[in-house]
């Protein structure tokens with residue numbers, strides 16, 4: 202009987218993250234097993250499945266269990282799309298004939314939520330390690346529920362009721378996406394406006410919703426006031442303590458809840474190949490204020 206009993210949930214012991222053992226994602230995942238995955242995801246925000254062997258079809262099939270997929274984000278010029286699918290975002294530092302085969306290169310990535318510059322950002326991102334480096338290129342995750350809960354009361358009061366514009370023009374490596382100007386005034390900058398504190402639609406918990414620091418603007422404040430309040434809020438994140446780092450092995454699948462976590466990548470050694478496939482599961486609704 203497919204009752205999900207072969208699945209084991211192993212918490213990371215950190216502020217978020219758990220490993221799911223005993224589940225092969227290459228075939229059909231039965232409803233009982235998937236129910237266990239969903240519960241573990243709500244409990245731990247980031248899940249890792251090791252030792253998977255997925256082709257693109259299998260990755261898309263598993264990703265769609267969580268909901269309809271969003272198309273890939275707009276890439277910088279010269280970064281190609283996956284040749285067969287606009288729902289698989291190729292993240293890679295590999296060059297072929299001096300040209301990148303995927304996005305985000307070798308640089309460190311800032312803390313971010315994926316595609317929060319959209320009116321309806323993805324609820325989940327799924328990242329699959331095809332080729333992974335021996336060292337470096339870890340992906341760090343941050344719990345935005347506990348980040349909010351531990352925010353000093355004065356900061357909670359200062360951000361209450363405020364909304365932030367999330368910049369659409371640059372990716373998490375700081376590269377300009379195709380079709381945008383390098384500079385904008387905050388009022389004119391392309392992006393979506395979301396509350397700084399949101400209520401998670403499934404768990405009902407309050408979470409900080411910061412997006413990313415570069416080019417963020419708290420609507421209605423002067424640039425200087427906005428920068429000061431954002432810097433204070435991000436200083437709380439940079440203090441750490443609510444994070445967990447994924448060290449990649451080939452065959453790892455990691456899913457994160459994009460509504461209540463941040464992530465960032467450490468630097469990569471250009472001499473070590475890294476090839477990842479990412480999908481993004483549509484959120485279906487704008488973030489709601491807590």
Ligand code: OGA
Pocket residue numbers: 292310315326328338339340373464465466477479
């Ligand atoms: C992403 C991302 C981090 C990484 O795919 O959204 O931020 O470690 N990737 O490649």
Ligand code: MN
Pocket residue numbers: 313314315373464
């Ligand atoms: Mn990302």
